[in-house]
Amino acid sequence: MTRSPYSMLIGSQGEIYKCYEDLGNKELTVGNINDPEVWHNYELIAKYAVGIDHYNDPECRKCSYLPICRGGCPIRRFENVYKGKHNDCCTPFKGRIKDYIELYSKILND
Numbered sequence: 001m002t003r004s005p006y007s008m009l010i011g012s013q014g015e016i017y018k019c020y021e022d023l024g025n026k027e028l029t030v031g032n033i034n035d036p037e038v039w040h041n042y043e044l045i046a047k048y049a050v051g052i053d054h055y056n057d058p059e060c061r062k063c064s065y066l067p068i069c070r071g072g073c074p075i076r077r078f079e080n081v082y083k084g085k086h087n088d089c090c091t092p093f094k095g096r097i098k099d100y101i102e103l104y105s106k107i108l109n110d
């Protein structure tokens with residue numbers, strides 16, 4: 001949602017957001033469906049789309065989970081990159097892929 005150029009959320013007043021966590025925070029709107037020609041907050045859109053790209057993260061680039069992890073929650077990564085936080089963005093299955101596959105298989109076969 002957050003990083004996709006084709007995904008957005010619509011608030012109750014028609015306001016457009018890029019992330020569930022932004023919903024209701026008017027400062028984080030990127031437009032309004034009642035005025036579809038007007039977009040704003042381009043800096044936020046660019047940060048979401050490009051600034052938090054996990055393919056630019058040196059740790060992710062050398063991680064074998066990258067293709068399936070997809071870099072974790074974009075907002076947690078955004079907080080790390082732009083707000084100095086230290087959220088763990090890694091998939092909870094990192095280091096436990098065997099357990100995950102076994103559980104997945106069990107669920108499918110039950």
Ligand code: SF4
Binds near residue numbers: 064069
């Ligand atoms: S598991 Fe962690 S280091 Fe690996 S790709 Fe996902 S976020 Fe990046």
